[in-house]
Structure formats: C-alpha cells, structure tokens
Amino acid sequence: MAGYYSFEAIVFLTVLCYSAASEPDIETQCSKFKYDKQMLETMVRMEAKMNQWDKEKENFEENMLSIMEHRKVEMKREFVKQNEQIGQMLDDYEKIREELNYITAQFEKVAGNFTKTPKIAFNAYIRSGRNYDNGQTIVFPDVLLNEGGGYDKITGMFTAPVTGLYYFSVHICHEAAKYVVVAIVHGHTKVAVTSEYENIKGSCSSVMAPVKMSVGERVYVKCTHPSVLRADSQYRWPSFTGVLLNMYVCRHSSLFIIHWYLLSKRRMACYNSVRAFLFLTLVCYSTASEPDIEPECSKLEYDKKMLETMVRMEAKMNQWDKEKENFEENMLSIMEHRKEEMKREFLNQKQQIGQMIDDYKKIREELKAAQREKLAGNFTKIPKIAFNARTKYSRTIYVVAQTIVFPEVLLNEGGGYDKITGIFTAPLAGLYHFSVHICHATAKFMVVAIVHMDTDVAMTTGYDNDYSSCSSAIALVKMEIGDRVYVKVAYPSTMYADNYRWPSFSGVLLNI
Structure with missing residues (x-):
C-alpha cells in the first residue's frame, strides 16, 4: 500500500541582513529578539509535530499492511471453504444429472413415448406393370394413405418429416419366366433385397426392413437387376408402405446448465493524501541604502508578518491531524463494510445454489414417480x-x-x-x-x-x-x-x- 502521507521537509531559510550603521538607541528600541524567540518556539513545535507524523505514518502503514495481510489470509480461507462447498454441490449436481439421465433412459426404454409420436404412414401401389432397368427407381403412383405427407408419388421417394424409427415393406409380382429383383434403399444404402421368379405363372413376394432415419433422409425402392414388374387391378398389387414406429427426442448433452458466479475481482481504490508542506522563506534585506532613507523598524515588520504566517501554518497542521484520524477511521469502516458485504454475497450464493440442488432433487423425485406410473401402465394411452x-x-x-x-x-x-x-x-x-x-x-x-x-x-x-x-x-x-x-x-x-x-x-x- 502506498504511503498514506508524503511529507516534504519544511525548509526555513532566514537570511538576515542587518545594517551595522544604525544607532544603539534605535536597536534597543526596535529589538527583534522577541519575535525570533516566538518563531523558534513555533518551529520547534512544528518539527516535533512532523517527527510525530513520521512515526504515526510508519505505524499506520504497518497497521494497514498487517490488517490487509490478515484480511487476505481470512479471505483466502473463506474462498477455499466456499470452493469446497461449491465443489461438493457440483459433485451432487453431476450425480443428480447422471441419475436423471439414467431414469430418463429407463423411462423411454421400458414404456416408450407413444403419445408424442406423430402419425406418419403411407401406403402406395401400382396398377400397371412395366420393364425396369438396373438401378431404376420404382414409382408407386396410386396412393391409398399418406399421413404426414412424406411420400412423393411423382418420384416414388419417402422423405422423413421427423427423426425416428420407421418400418418399410415392399410387395412385388413378376411375369412368368421373368425375374423381378428389388431393394429397399436408405439414402444410398440397401437395407433389404428380395427377388421373385417362377417359370410358368406369375407370383408375388414381400420384404420388410426397419430403418432409423433423420429429418430429410429418403427411402425408396429400386431395381438391382433388369426386371419385369407385373401388376393388374384384380390379382397383383405391387405396393410400397412405411410407418413411423417411434420418434427420437433430441436432448442437449446438457439436460441442465448452471452458471456459477463466485467473485467479482475489484480493486480497492487507494487514496494517497499527500500533505506537502513547503515553506521557503527567503528574506533578503538590502543594507546598502543610506540611514536617512531606510525606515527605522522595517525588519521588525517583516518578522511580525513571518510569525503570523507560522501560526497559521501550525493551525493548518493541527487541522490535518484531525483529518488524518478521520481518514483512518473511514478506511477501517469501509473495509469492515466490504467484509460484511462479501459475507452477504457468499451467503446469497450459497442459498441460491442450495435452492438449485433442492429443485433438482424435486425433479428427480418427480421423474422417479413418473417412471413408476409409466411402468404401471398409467402413461401408455x-x-x-x-x-x-x-x-x-x-x-x-x-x-x-x-x-x-x-x-x-x-x-x-x-x-x-x-x-x-x-x-x-x-x-x-x-x-x-x-x-x-x-x-x-x-x-x-x-x-x-x-x-x-x-x-x-x-x-x-x-x-x-x-x-x-x-x-x-x-x-x-x-x-x-x-x-x-x-x-x-x-x-x-x-x-x-x-x-x-x-x-x-x-x-x-x-x-x-
């Protein structure tokens, strides 16, 4: 901490130039020793006061450093204690979050989330047969059902409106002695392949596949070998169907996020109140003038004014003494007030974190209760x-x-x-x-x-x-x-x- 007071030495230089040509009766009458004595006493008192200030300044600096060091150690202990408590709370929070994630996973694993799964399903077929080349997409233009609007009868492709687990099936029929070979394709990956062939008459076959899809992904049917697909309105309906079984709910790996505000680092304003006392008195008296021109007691007038100035300076120094005491009291009061304020901040933070932990415990208990109800069948509508x-x-x-x-x-x-x-x-x-x-x-x-x-x-x-x-x-x-x-x-x-x-x-x- 910077020194509280910066004192400048008061230099009093008195250059007295006396004229030796004056008469003895005049020197006796206008003697300046009375004023010099009073000035010397005042200067002694001021010097003693300045020495006292020097000691008080050193003591004040030592006391302030001691107080600040003690406060630093005390705050460090409080910070360590607070960090331990917050660390324990964070550990409790992590345990609660892991338990919540486990409960949620079990919740969905055992019962599923049927009530939130949207109705997405389609059923389309072909009324007339035709020849297909290898790699060609088969379009099923006659739509019997298209809940959710995911199937496009122009392109023959189903585009997933939501992320989830879907179930697809394709039913194909062939001409006599003609192959039909198809695959259910997810994006560019085959997920199911089937073929049908009979030498004398035409027959049919089916293949099914569950597919996990993200929003915007596509599933369609394509030929994997040159094929002849047979269809008629009476006996053979090649068809393509799909349905959303359940939807995946995306979570942020952060089911719960907490921002901890521990301390604001603030710099204490340090006020250096510097009382600089600079009193330079340079009295130059010219003695070269003739006796009849220089007034008779001119030096005495200067000494009188100098004494008055010294008295005013002493009064100012006494006033500064009182101000110094007030400053010390104010600084201690401010530090004590800041200490109480920080205690209140710590207490408020502890209460907030404690409330968060209580809220998470309530959520955990509610999810446990919900899981029990779900397992009992109360949520499966x-x-x-x-x-x-x-x-x-x-x-x-x-x-x-x-x-x-x-x-x-x-x-x-x-x-x-x-x-x-x-x-x-x-x-x-x-x-x-x-x-x-x-x-x-x-x-x-x-x-x-x-x-x-x-x-x-x-x-x-x-x-x-x-x-x-x-x-x-x-x-x-x-x-x-x-x-x-x-x-x-x-x-x-x-x-x-x-x-x-x-x-x-x-x-x-x-x-x-």
Whole structure:
C-alpha cells in the first residue's frame, strides 16, 4: 500500500541582513529578539509535530499492511471453504444429472413415448406393370394413405418429416419366366433385397426392413437387376408402405446448465493524501541604502508578518491531524463494510445454489414417480389392440369375393377379430397395420386381397408350377370405430396348409 502521507521537509531559510550603521538607541528600541524567540518556539513545535507524523505514518502503514495481510489470509480461507462447498454441490449436481439421465433412459426404454409420436404412414401401389432397368427407381403412383405427407408419388421417394424409427415393406409380382429383383434403399444404402421368379405363372413376394432415419433422409425402392414388374387391378398389387414406429427426442448433452458466479475481482481504490508542506522563506534585506532613507523598524515588520504566517501554518497542521484520524477511521469502516458485504454475497450464493440442488432433487423425485406410473401402465394411452389368426385347412377351394376365415386364434387383444366371420372390427379409431400370409398348392393359384370397408387396400398372388409356396401382403389402414377389415379371394384359389406353411391374418393398432 502506498504511503498514506508524503511529507516534504519544511525548509526555513532566514537570511538576515542587518545594517551595522544604525544607532544603539534605535536597536534597543526596535529589538527583534522577541519575535525570533516566538518563531523558534513555533518551529520547534512544528518539527516535533512532523517527527510525530513520521512515526504515526510508519505505524499506520504497518497497521494497514498487517490488517490487509490478515484480511487476505481470512479471505483466502473463506474462498477455499466456499470452493469446497461449491465443489461438493457440483459433485451432487453431476450425480443428480447422471441419475436423471439414467431414469430418463429407463423411462423411454421400458414404456416408450407413444403419445408424442406423430402419425406418419403411407401406403402406395401400382396398377400397371412395366420393364425396369438396373438401378431404376420404382414409382408407386396410386396412393391409398399418406399421413404426414412424406411420400412423393411423382418420384416414388419417402422423405422423413421427423427423426425416428420407421418400418418399410415392399410387395412385388413378376411375369412368368421373368425375374423381378428389388431393394429397399436408405439414402444410398440397401437395407433389404428380395427377388421373385417362377417359370410358368406369375407370383408375388414381400420384404420388410426397419430403418432409423433423420429429418430429410429418403427411402425408396429400386431395381438391382433388369426386371419385369407385373401388376393388374384384380390379382397383383405391387405396393410400397412405411410407418413411423417411434420418434427420437433430441436432448442437449446438457439436460441442465448452471452458471456459477463466485467473485467479482475489484480493486480497492487507494487514496494517497499527500500533505506537502513547503515553506521557503527567503528574506533578503538590502543594507546598502543610506540611514536617512531606510525606515527605522522595517525588519521588525517583516518578522511580525513571518510569525503570523507560522501560526497559521501550525493551525493548518493541527487541522490535518484531525483529518488524518478521520481518514483512518473511514478506511477501517469501509473495509469492515466490504467484509460484511462479501459475507452477504457468499451467503446469497450459497442459498441460491442450495435452492438449485433442492429443485433438482424435486425433479428427480418427480421423474422417479413418473417412471413408476409409466411402468404401471398409467402413461401408455394406446390401448392394446392386436390379433393373430391362422388356418390349418388346406386344399379348400375358394370362389371369387369369398371371405377367408382364419378360425384358429393365437392372439385377440381388444376382441376386435371374429373367428366365425373372419372379420376384424375396429374398437377404436386409429392407424392399423394388417398383414396376410397365404400358401398355395403345386400349380394352383392363390390370389387374395386385404379389404377395408369393401375397398381393396392390398393384393397378392402366389403360384409355383413345381412346388407349394407362400406369399404375403401388407397394408396400413386408417380406421374409424366400427370399420371392418377382412381378407377376400380375388380369383378362384386353393389354400394349402401344413406344418411348414401357416396361412395367417394379423393386425395391430399403431396409434390413435
């Protein structure tokens, strides 16, 4: 700390030039010794005061340095203590954040986030066949369903509106003795490939693939070999379908962010009050003048004025003494006030951080409670509606437009499927996924369609001249309460079933 006072030595130079030509009676009458004595006493007192100030200045500087050093050590201890407390709070916060992340992961892993998944699904098909070159995209221009608007019937491409897990399927049919080879492509990567060939008659095949997509990514169907795709309005519906199963919610790796404000470094203003006392008295008396010209007691007049000036200087120094004491008291008061202010700031910060920790604990408890409710099924608003039925009867002749009944019910959650009529009736409005799997006898056709309220929504054909084989069709259907879906025969057909071939009809509610 800079010295509190900077004192300049008071130099009193008195040059007395006396004229020796004066008369003895005049010197006795106008003697200046009285004033010189008073001036000397005043100068002695001032010198003693200045020596006292020197000592007080040194003591003040030592005291101030001692106080500042003590305060520095004390503040350092407080900072270390505060840093330890804040470090502990940060550790607690990290533990809470990790626990929250774990709870959230378990939350989504166990139950999923069904209620926030948007309805995105499409179902498109082709009514007329054609030849395709290797690498050519197959366009399905007839759109039965396009929830979310992701499918483009001009380009044949589906563009993901949101990030999530999607499920795609393609159903293809071929001309007799003509190959059809296709792939489901995500971006530039094949995710599923299938082929179909039969030497005598045309038949169909399906392939499915789940795909994790980001916003803006595309999925489409392309030929991977020169192919002839067969399609007609009665027996064969090549189709392309897709549906969003669930959506991924992006989080900032910072689920929770805290800005810590610990201290503002402030520089204490240091005021150096410098009392410079400069009293230079240079008295030059000219003695060369003649006695009759110089006034008789002129030197005495100067000494009188000098004494008056010294008295005023002494009074000023006494005033400065009082000001110094006041300054010391003010500095100590300011330091004490700053100490109390910093204590209040530390206390306020501790209270704020403590409140944050309490808030995070509340959030953790709320998420735990929410997880328990989710695990108990209170948050899964989607009712469990699903069915799976099959038939064990083979070589049964079906006529055109006859409904196929699958009497052996393996699953019927929600009770929507009727094993007597073979018809599924929607208990709730929503988006449903249906699939039919049919098998045929050797050299016998099997042609079926999935029908929604008398409207065909998917169709497939199975035929092989040398063996019994199977085919599948899939449809996404938006249904209202009471709507019906069933499987009908589109061409005189023969169903075949054994331990290796299970004709079946299944459906599930995706979302409401």
